[in-house]
Amino acid sequence: MPIRLFSLLFIAGLSFTVRGEEKPNILFIYTDDHSHRTISCYPESYDWVSTPHIDALAENGVRFHHATIGTWCMPSRAMLLTGHHGFGIESMRMEGAYPGSEYDPEKCRFWPSVFRKNGYQTAQIGKWHTGTDTGFGRDWDYQIVWNRPRYPENSRNYYYDQLIEKNGGAPEMTTGYSTDNYTRWAVEYIRGEKGRSEDKPWYLWLCYGGVHGPFTPADRHLEDYPDAQVEDPADIYPPRDGKPTYSRQVEQWEKGPSGEPVLIKGKTKGGIHADGRKTLTDWVRQVNQAVRSLDEGVGEVMAALRETGQLENTLVVFTSDQGFAWGQHGFQVKKAPYDANIRSPLIVHQPGKVAAGAVCRHPVGGVDLVPTFFGAAGLDLPWKMHGRDLSSLLKNPADEWGHPVLTTFTGDSYGSSADEVPVGDDPATKQKLYMRGSVPWWVSLVDGEKKYIRTLVPDEPEELYDLGTDPEELVNLARDPRYRDEVMRLREATISELRRTGAGMADSLPAVAPLPRADQ
DSSP states (O other), X not given: OOHHHHHHHHHHHHTTEETTXXXXXXXXXXXXXXXXXXXXXXXXXXXXXXXXXXXXXXXXXXXXXXXXXXXSHHHHHHHHHHSSOGGGOTTOEEOSSTTOEEOOTTTSOOTHHHXXXXXXXXXXXXXEOSOSOOOBTTTBSEEEEEETTTXXXXXXXXXXXXXXXXXXXXXXXXXXXXXXHHHHHHHHHHXXXXXXXXXXXXXEEEEXXXXXXXXXXXXXXXXXXXXXXXXXXXXXXXXXXXXXXXXXXXXXXXXXXXXXXXXXXXXXXXXXXXXXXXXXXXXXXHHHHHHHHHHHHHHHHHHHHHHTTOSTTEEEEEEESOOOOSSGXXXXXXXXXSHHHHOBOEEEEXXXXXXXXXXXXXXXXXXXXXXXXXXXXXXXXXXXXXXXXXXXXXXXXXXXXXXXXXXXXXXXXXXXXXXXXXXXXXXXXXXXXXXXXXXXXXXXXXXXXXXXXXXXXXXXXXXXXXXXXXXXXXXXXXXXXXGHHHHHHHHHHHHHHHHHTTOGGGGXXXXXXXXXXXXX
């Protein structure tokens, strides 16, 4: 064999190993508006919920107790394509009819392109919500996607009749239930029937649209959970003492004819119609019915890995873009800084590589997942990222960690457009600050079981919650003089983390309300 040919084959062979071992495949299962409360292995779930296939991942992997992946659909996905918080994603922007969006791929690089250059085949199936340019041929080798930003007129079709693009081609109207379609296409890929190269490790981002509004279950699940009951959240109605103004004033629910909460007409989110008759229990039951097909999908893709002999060499990560509140703090929305609104499930599985049946109590964030993928693949990070590799926690979830989790909400502003917090009463400023009249900008830091929130509206109170004793975040300890020092410590820690990650706003945040003093 010629020496040059032998050398090329030798170098190519190296690209498929990690420290002498075969490089792992990575299956990233990503759901939408999917609260941890709908997963039966999470203790916060309702006792009538059943998700056996997702539970099986946790029984044989690591379940993270507290994960904050993002705050709403688009920035969560942009974060997981760049490794940056929204304020570090330059050129990403909302543009045109909602949910239209664009970005400059020279300024906003997506990391799957790096995997491609290092011997991986990259694939994405399902919902695309990050610019009209899906990156096929640059970031992805194989794609079957519902490109919401490109086709606004089709953007509400979360469950049926979707315009699907395949490998950058023209859209095709596709019938059938979207969750089942995405599962079938993923199974075909995993089995090597369509799209997958047999001679490369692969990364597959499987992006389900469920359980986003209108929260439509598959027909086969419409009768599930007939005995479901949901208790009223403690603060579904005002007042909510100690909270910022916007949070105190939230009113999306009222008492219906039976006394149980119903959605107020005209105050709904998520593409649903509130008729004043469907109760909180009705809605929560419907959401959990829609989760059933997601759970079945997880079961099918895991079976495909097992049957094709790829299970042991595939890192499986299951999570969601964020959670969704149903009555907690008065909300029926995501975006707000409370766990009920944004906390996601996060489960990681790989036999022999990841601890089995373990729970990690350390809080983690969405930006931590990208460095973890690079660590698993044995690749150096191509640019500075905001998160940290979770590999040590996957092997020993009780290891020392010590890193706080920063979460930010800057509406639909990204990169340098988020350098300055909007201040002013004019309509344009309020539109930017409140993102279509909803939740204002905020920053949050979770350090162990303490959670600090700073609303980025002048003179609003800071918030501090002990998630161990008050997981529902009902009592704002920042208004208790005894916690003054802790608030000030976490305030500085939050600013420090903003600086570490290059947030332009770090040194010009709006003033907060004075903290109470013991002598007042």
